[in-house]
Amino acid sequence: MASLLKQLSGDRVGPGSVAVTLALIVILVGLIGPLRSVRDFVAELVHLDTCAALQGRLADRASQLTPAEIAAEDLASQIEGHSRAVVDYTSRVYTDALLAAEAIFGAIGIVTTMAEYSWVASALTALSIVPTLVIGFYVSKEMKTTWLRLGRIYRRERYIRETLSSRSALLELTAFGTMTRIGRLEKEAQAEICAVRKDPIRAGLRVTGISAGASAILFGLAIFSVFSSVGYEPEAVAAVYGVFGAVNAVAQGGSRVSTIVQYIPTIDAFVEFLDRPEAESSAPASWGKPEIDKIEMRDVHVSYGDGVFAVQGATLQVSRGEMIAIVGKNGAGKTTLLNALLGLVPISKGTVLANDRPVHPAAQEWWLRGFGAMAQDYGKYEVTVEESVRLGCAESTDSHAVDSALRAACAADFVEKLRDREKTQLGEIWGGTGLSGGQWQRLALARVYLRDANVWILDEPSSAIDAETEVTLFEELRRTSGTRSTVVVSHRAWTLRPMDRIYVMDEGRIVEQGCFDELVQQNGAFARLFREQTMSLS
Numbered sequence: 001m002a003s004l005l006k007q008l009s010g011d012r013v014g015p016g017s018v019a020v021t022l023a024l025i026v027i028l029v030g031l032i033g034p035l036r037s038v039r040d041f042v043a044e045l046v047h048l049d050t051c052a053a054l055q056g057r058l059a060d061r062a063s064q065l066t067p068a069e070i071a072a073e074d075l076a077s078q079i080e081g082h083s084r085a086v087v088d089y090t091s092r093v094y095t096d097a098l099l100a101a102e103a104i105f106g107a108i109g110i111v112t113t114m115a116e117y118s119w120v121a122s123a124l125t126a127l128s129i130v131p132t133l134v135i136g137f138y139v140s141k142e143m144k145t146t147w148l149r150l151g152r153i154y155r156r157e158r159y160i161r162e163t164l165s166s167r168s169a170l171l172e173l174t175a176f177g178t179m180t181r182i183g184r185l186e187k188e189a190q191a192e193i194c195a196v197r198k199d200p201i202r203a204g205l206r207v208t209g210i211s212a213g214a215s216a217i218l219f220g221l222a223i224f225s226v227f228s229s230v231g232y233e234p235e236a237v238a239a240v241y242g243v244f245g246a247v248n249a250v251a252q253g254g255s256r257v258s259t260i261v262q263y264i265p266t267i268d269a270f271v272e273f274l275d276r277p278e279a280e281s282s283a284p285a286s287w288g289k290p291e292i293d294k295i296e297m298r299d300v301h302v303s304y305g306d307g308v309f310a311v312q313g314a315t316l317q318v319s320r321g322e323m324i325a326i327v328g329k330n331g332a333g334k335t336t337l338l339n340a341l342l343g344l345v346p347i348s349k350g351t352v353l354a355n356d357r358p359v360h361p362a363a364q365e366w367w368l369r370g371f372g373a374m375a376q377d378y379g380k381y382e383v384t385v386e387e388s389v390r391l392g393c394a395e396s397t398d399s400h401a402v403d404s405a406l407r408a409a410c411a412a413d414f415v416e417k418l419r420d421r422e423k424t425q426l427g428e429i430w431g432g433t434g435l436s437g438g439q440w441q442r443l444a445l446a447r448v449y450l451r452d453a454n455v456w457i458l459d460e461p462s463s464a465i466d467a468e469t470e471v472t473l474f475e476e477l478r479r480t481s482g483t484r485s486t487v488v489v490s491h492r493a494w495t496l497r498p499m500d501r502i503y504v505m506d507e508g509r510i511v512e513q514g515c516f517d518e519l520v521q522q523n524g525a526f527a528r529l530f531r532e533q534t535m536s537l538s
């Protein structure tokens with residue numbers, strides 16, 4: 001300090017210059033509190049910005065994953081794990097690095113001052129950072145696997161928590177008196193999360209004893225070397241205080257650096273996830289849609305990996321302008337067959353041909369652009385009506401196209417009566433409008449109309465729709481079917497009458513095919529399946 005005063009005020013230390021120096025020091029020290037507050041605020045702002053930016057990058061990468069990638073790997077859990085780690089760790093790396101740098105600079109200052117008394121004590125004090133870093137490395141090894149394990153549990157926990165507040169679950173399970181079981185599952189999931197999160201902490205604690213021992217020895221040696229070089233003089237007291245201060249500063253700096261070391265595997269895994277190569281199927285927008293005039297499935301087999309074929313030797317075809325139907329009992333393999341056509345489940349044997357040429361599995365993203373598909377468990381997206389319909393099309397669409405799609409899907413009438421029409425927020429979770437099952441289904445169909453694709457795949461498109469609307473809906477489908485190929489799964493006999501061909505599935509095989517009247521006359525599987533319904537039609 002004396003040398004600093006000298007430097008600040010020149011060689012001659014007079015009362016005037018000391019006053020100036022002291023005033024400077026008083027101002028600086030006085031500012032430490034407010035400056036720390038500013039630093040903490042800035043750090044929090046940086047943390048929030050980093051968190052949003054990293055979550056955005058995660059969402060970008062996750063939205064590029066194909067259904068096949070998600071199904072083949074535990075990617076959904078990895079995404080959940082990364083997302084949680086971003087909030088708790090990854091996004092704090094810049095601010096923690098700033099705090100570490102500050103602590104390390106402070107420590108360097110004190111340790112260098114110590115060297116004026118004893119360079120050995122100074123070196124020993126600096127070395128006391130090593131045990132703290134060892135703890136950091138040890139914990140980081142444990143962290144490597146922790147986030148993946150946590151991803152799986154967090155995902156399950158999120159599902160259970162959402163079930164706790166889901167309207168349909170509340171209605172059903174409260175009536176059954178079993179909602180408390182869901183509450184119990186949530187408690188169990190939380191306990192599991194807590195246990196897994198404690199693993200790295202326990203790992204750290206395990207090595208803390210050894211690390212503390214090593215630090216104590218270094219501290220003892222530093223004190224010893226102070227007395228060796230200064231002797232038992234009054235100055236030694238100041239030097240010992242210096243060692244206390246230096247050890248404390250080094251410990252603080254070490255602890256900050258150790259925290260960053262603990263982040264490294266989590267950040268590595270995050271970067272690896274962002275950098276994973278995009279699926280081969282990624283197709284540039286310039287490729288447009290595939291022009292599909294004819295689709296053929298030849299001897300297609302699909303197994304979900306359990307050795308059982310959900311689809312066995314299925315052969316069918318559909319051309320532009322045709323409407324075909326696939327029918328069969330529950331579990332016969334209809335949805336699996338449609339998913340195989342879309343490339344959403346891998347085919348174990350057989351081929352899918354478009355315009356007489358085999359479809360390359362790697363071109364899936366491009367292939368899907370040719371389809372307008374409505375799944376059996378279609379999405380009920382709780383956004384505005386307009387946004388919900390627009391989700392059917394990657395390109396931007398004007399409100400006129402949305403209106404036409406709503407009309408074609410028999411949804412315009414009920415949307416017209418909603419408080420804000422197309423702008424109405426859907427879903428009671430957000431204080432929006434609740435829709436009936438059939439109304440949700442009509443919005444799902446509107447997405448397909450908006451898409452205007454070559455091939456339509458409709459898995460039970462009217463399962464929740466009333467009989468009167470169903471008639472209008474199928475009339476509209478038939479009226480507009482001329483420019484596309486349409487494949488429908490339906491359990492209602494009358495909807496099958498106008499089909500160009502009907503394929504009947506049983507236990508994964510296509511057991512009959514023909515038009516409605518032919519199949520009724522055959523008096524086989526189709527007739528058995530729809531006996532009650534076809535009698536009223538004939």
Ligand code: ATP
Nearest residue numbers: 304306310328329330331332333334335336337376
């Ligand atoms: P439904 O009329 O009830 O919709 P479906 O004819 O569409 O039935 P699929 O959903 O294709 O039948 O199921 C055919 C078989 O494949 C069933 O035995 C089913 O258990 C099995 N299956 C379907 N999805 C999976 C899956 N993801 N993993 C394993 N097996 C599956």
